[in-house]
Amino acid sequence: MLMNRRQFVQWTAASAGVAALNGCATTAGGAAGRVVVVGGGYGGATAAKYIKLWAPNIDVTIVEPNPYFISCPISNLVLGGHVQLKDISLSYEQLQQRGVRIVRDTALAVDAATRTVRLASGAVLSFDRAVVSPGIEFMYDQIPALQDVVNRSRILHAWKAGPETTALRQQLEALPNGGVYVIHIPMAPYRCPPGPYERICQIASYFKEAKPKSKIIVLDANADVVSKKGLFLAAWNGLYKGMIDYRPNSELVDVDVKTMTVKLAFDDVKGDILNIVPPQRAAGIAATSGLITANNRWCGVDWTSCESLAVKGVHVLGDSTLAANAMPKSASMANQQAKVCAAGVIALMQGEAVNTDTMMMNTCYSFVSGDMAMHVASVHRYDAAQKTLLPVAGSGGVSVEASAAEAIYAWGWARNIWADALT
Amino acid sequence: MKIVSALWRCLYLLVGLCLMNSAVQVWSADAQLGNHQSLNHQTPNAQYARSLAATCFTCHGTEGRSVNGVPPSLAGLNKDYLLKQMQDFREGKRPATIMHQHAKGYTNEQLDLIAAYFAAVSPGRAIAAPLAR
Numbered sequence: 001m002l003m004n005r006r007q008f009v010q011w012t013a014a015s016a017g018v019a020a021l022n023g024c025a026t027t028a029g030g031a032a033g034r035v036v037v038v039g040g041g042y043g044g045a046t047a048a049k050y051i052k053l054w055a056p057n058i059d060v061t062i063v064e065p066n067p068y069f070i071s072c073p074i075s076n077l078v079l080g081g082h083v084q085l086k087d088i089s090l091s092y093e094q095l096q097q098r099g100v101r102i103v104r105d106t107a108l109a110v111d112a113a114t115r116t117v118r119l120a121s122g123a124v125l126s127f128d129r130a131v132v133s134p135g136i137e138f139m140y141d142q143i144p145a146l147q148d149v150v151n152r153s154r155i156l157h158a159w160k161a162g163p164e165t166t167a168l169r170q171q172l173e174a175l176p177n178g179g180v181y182v183i184h185i186p187m188a189p190y191r192c193p194p195g196p197y198e199r200i201c202q203i204a205s206y207f208k209e210a211k212p213k214s215k216i217i218v219l220d221a222n223a224d225v226v227s228k229k230g231l232f233l234a235a236w237n238g239l240y241k242g243m244i245d246y247r248p249n250s251e252l253v254d255v256d257v258k259t260m261t262v263k264l265a266f267d268d269v270k271g272d273i274l275n276i277v278p279p280q281r282a283a284g285i286a287a288t289s290g291l292i293t294a295n296n297r298w299c300g301v302d303w304t305s306c307e308s309l310a311v312k313g314v315h316v317l318g319d320s321t322l323a324a325n326a327m328p329k330s331a332s333m334a335n336q337q338a339k340v341c342a343a344g345v346i347a348l349m350q351g352e353a354v355n356t357d358t359m360m361m362n363t364c365y366s367f368v369s370g371d372m373a374m375h376v377a378s379v380h381r382y383d384a385a386q387k388t389l390l391p392v393a394g395s396g397g398v399s400v401e402a403s404a405a406e407a408i409y410a411w412g413w414a415r416n417i418w419a420d421a422l423t
Numbered sequence: 424m425k426i427v428s429a430l431w432r433c434l435y436l437l438v439g440l441c442l443m444n445s446a447v448q449v450w451s452a453d454a455q456l457g458n459h460q461s462l463n464h465q466t467p468n469a470q471y472a473r474s475l476a477a478t479c480f481t482c483h484g485t486e487g488r489s490v491n492g493v494p495p496s497l498a499g500l501n502k503d504y505l506l507k508q509m510q511d512f513r514e515g516k517r518p519a520t521i522m523h524q525h526a527k528g529y530t531n532e533q534l535d536l537i538a539a540y541f542a543a544v545s546p547g548r549a550i551a552a553p554l555a556r
Binding site: 054353375 | 489491493528553
């Protein structure tokens with residue numbers, strides 16, 4: 001590190017100040033304050049890292065039940081047979097080396113009045129501010145047959161990367177040539193808008209190579225393809241011509257597991273594999289902590305700091321939030337929100353002004369095959385009058401076409417967003 | 424001059440050893456951050472510039488240091504060069520898959536702050552996140 005004398009003097013003085021603060025921390029349990037982060041996914045891990053990076057003297061603890069991080073982005077490529085789950089399973093080790101404490105446990109509720117988080121093990125963690133990034137849970141109450149956990153072991157969602165991803169891949173491998181794969185897509189909003197359509201491409205790429213007589217039936221609750229429509233249709237009508245039967249406005253009523261039938265409002269559809277992506281809402285801790293503000297599903301936040309609109313001192317980010325206009329539930333967005341949240345948490349803990357000119361961008365790549373990808377991008381800016389983020393006029397857009405070059409960028413995106421969260 | 428710089432080095436080392444572990448963390452964070460933003464108390468403008476540059480970190484790596492250099496690292500690039508690229512993306516003079524769409528999302532003043540931020544970061548390559556064992 002190069003430094004002139006003036007910088008050295010400033011540095012010494014400032015470091016001594018930090019050391020003094022930390023000296024108190026060891027006795028008083030965190031003079032610079034303590035943050036508990038619920039969830040170690042794209043939102044929580046990134047928020048924890050940036051609080052530590054930008055304010056090293058704040059004590060940061062993540063509560064996460066999984067021993068390692070598994071990436072939802074890229075997980076559709078596991079279904080296509082192009083990567084394995086272990087390739088997208090990443091260690092928390094470097095985040096711990098940075099000074100972030102990770103408690104392997106499940107957070108049950110955040111109590112802002114006592115400033116504590118209650119854990120499944122019975123432990124209680126105290127905080128000055130909490131960050132809640134719990135992701136989504138499935139609304140099984142809307143699909144009667146799937147309230148039965150045994151049925152859920154046959155009819156998979158694979159919408160959280162992990163064991164279900166591997167299990168769905170095994171179902172696809174066991175499928176005879178000529179077998180039918182049926183996917184049901186819930187009404188938006190749901191996690192990862194282009195995800196279902198990318199999954200269809202990935203499974204088609206596998207069928208094309210290994211099971212050319214097999215077919216894909218897409219039952220979409222939405223009136224049309226939700227994201228990157230032209231680009232996905234180009235893949236379905238080009239690379240995978242004749243393999244995909246797309247049926248919009250397919251409202252799910254129930255499934256019959258014995259006969260492997262999807263029951264729609266006006267039709268029954270049989271398949272050999274049923275992949276039902278249920279409707280979603282903010283994960284359970286959002287409700288037990290009083291953070292849900294919209295439609296009994298999502299958490300409203302102040303987008304300048306991600307502080308909850310319902311509970312002061314608690315910040316919420318990621319897929320569990322009530323999205324602003326044109327804001328997708330994506331890893332990219334969670335990453336951006338995490339930095340806004342980190343800066344907001346630090347400013348509020350240090351009694352400084354919160355930046356109100358919030359900017360966020362989104363970049364989502366989708367793979368149409370093993371080595372071709374395309375993107376959707378957007379830039380959002382906080383509007384003080386409307387108190388929300390709005391897309392910047394003239395910015396954003398989608399790829400001209402899927403390409404091998406964008407597949408390289410998509411992998412670059414993945415490796416950088418992983419490092420941005422976990423190193 | 425050699426003796427003077429050696430003396431300074433000794434002094435750094437001494438102070439580094441004397442400070443408590445948090446200060447050592449600051450030291451290492453400082454080294455990683457290119458020595459311009461590791462300390463907590465920043466001017467509002469510096470924090471604003473940091474918040475803008477942080478929107479680029481998602482794809483270009485923390486502090487603009489990209490894992491494997493794809494997409495390219497931004498850390499340590501010349502400010503005028505960075506500004507020119509963003510202007511060229513915006514105007515379609517430099518072909519792009521995605522950057523023209525992002526460049527149009529920021530004002531000139533914001534781009535100026537972003538370019539100055541990355542120009543002040545020391546260049547380097549990010550370490551990839553390790554696979555779980």
